[in-house]
Amino acid sequence: MYPENRNPNKGRNIAIGIVVSLVFIGLFAGCIAVVMQFVELSKNGKMDRWLEANADDEDMSSNYGYYDEDGDFYYYGETPEENGFGYYDEDGEFHYFEDETDPLDRFDRPTHDEDIEGYETGEYFSFPADNRVEGLHYSVDIKEEEYRDGENTTIYYNYPVVKGDVPNVDAINDAICAEWESLLDYYEEDYRDYMYEGDGILAQLDGNVTYMSEDILSIVYRETVYYGAYLDYQADLYLYCLNFDMKNGQLLENTGMLDIDEEFVEDFRERSERQNADSVLDYYTDEDAMYYFRDSYYLILFYCPQGMEVGLNMDEGWVTVTYPDYEDYLKRM
Numbered sequence: 001m002y003p004e005n006r007n008p009n010k011g012r013n014i015a016i017g018i019v020v021s022l023v024f025i026g027l028f029a030g031c032i033a034v035v036m037q038f039v040e041l042s043k044n045g046k047m048d049r050w051l052e053a054n055a056d057d058e059d060m061s062s063n064y065g066y067y068d069e070d071g072d073f074y075y076y077g078e079t080p081e082e083n084g085f086g087y088y089d090e091d092g093e094f095h096y097f098e099d100e101t102d103p104l105d106r107f108d109r110p111t112h113d114e115d116i117e118g119y120e121t122g123e124y125f126s127f128p129a130d131n132r133v134e135g136l137h138y139s140v141d142i143k144e145e146e147y148r149d150g151e152n153t154t155i156y157y158n159y160p161v162v163k164g165d166v167p168n169v170d171a172i173n174d175a176i177c178a179e180w181e182s183l184l185d186y187y188e189e190d191y192r193d194y195m196y197e198g199d200g201i202l203a204q205l206d207g208n209v210t211y212m213s214e215d216i217l218s219i220v221y222r223e224t225v226y227y228g229a230y231l232d233y234q235a236d237l238y239l240y241c242l243n244f245d246m247k248n249g250q251l252l253e254n255t256g257m258l259d260i261d262e263e264f265v266e267d268f269r270e271r272s273e274r275q276n277a278d279s280v281l282d283y284y285t286d287e288d289a290m291y292y293f294r295d296s297y298y299l300i301l302f303y304c305p306q307g308m309e310v311g312l313n314m315d316e317g318w319v320t321v322t323y324p325d326y327e328d329y330l331k332r333m
Contacts, residue, residue, distance in 0.1 A: 124275055124322045125304040127222055129208040136214055138164030138246065142207065147184055149192070152200025155183060159207040160219050168249030172217075175251055179221050179240050180205045191227075202226040211303035217244040218303040237317040241302040254301040255294055258310070259331045265289045268310070271321045280312065280319045 119126050132140050140160045147155040157180040162172050203225040211218040221240040243252040265286045281289050292298040292312050300311035311320030
């Protein structure tokens with residue numbers, strides 16, 4: 001859920017709207033004057049001489065490429081087959097989407113974990129994670145699925161399936177499936193009917209078992225979703241966390257676990273700088289950070305072999321920090 005915008009500056013917005021309207025009126029009048037000048041030049045037979053005099057300016061605009069008869073722009077030396085949208089990889093190399101043989105290649109994003117000592121030693125948690133264990137009163141299988149619609153929409157998703165003598169096992173599996181089901185429902189019921197030509201969704205929802213014991217099961221979807229024409233308009237990076245009490249088969253409320261205050265936020269900033277080389281919270285005040293940590297939409301929280309992973313889903317992406325001493329930050333009952 002996004003924060004509500006109550007628009008407290010309505011009067012100021014009206015004034016701005018009036019100013020903008022006057023600017024547009026002035027621009028419109030200027031366009032009419034230019035058109036009238038061209039008409040006058042044509043009537044007097046001066047158009048050819050004017051074009052000849054301004055030929056240098058026209059050439060300046062075509063130093064880098066040209067437009068074909070369909071209005072498509074091409075750089076000089078570029079074939080029509082090379083024209084299109086693409087992306088830069090971690091080495092700064094540009095790749096056109098048309099050159100990809102496997103759409104899954106787009107989901108291989110560098111994390112630079114290898115540059116931080118704690119990841120190599122196992123001090124810090126990292127993805128991908130498959131921390132399933134055997135010999136418990138329940139087991140977990142991983143199921144892989146793929147959804148396709150037309151040429152431009154493909155959604156890859158894998159998710160855990162719980163089996164065994166567990167209370168509310170059906171409700172647990174329903175909660176696990178609800179995340180990828182919501183994306184399919186969004187596409188079919190809200191997105192598809194309003195798509196432009198070439199529009200679509202390319203997504204991967206990767207279900208990870210980050211922790212598994214007799215008492216706790218933690219599942220985290222690592223999600224990457226590309227929207228828009230040529231899948232180039234927007235990319236969402238998100239972690240969706242599910243923590244289950246396996247003794248009673250209940251989904252735990254993540255926002256009720258930690259005692260969030262200014263001291264916690266300051267500590268998180270310091271840990272993030274060590275573990276991630278920087279901190280996404282540099283752009284936010286302590287008050288903003290506390291709000292995000294207390295909101296289930298932004299909060300990332302799940303168990304892992306190292307202890308507990310805590311972080312935030314932000315517009316810039318997601319960031320997490322490993323807390324081996326998480327019990328020191330739990331709310332006291």
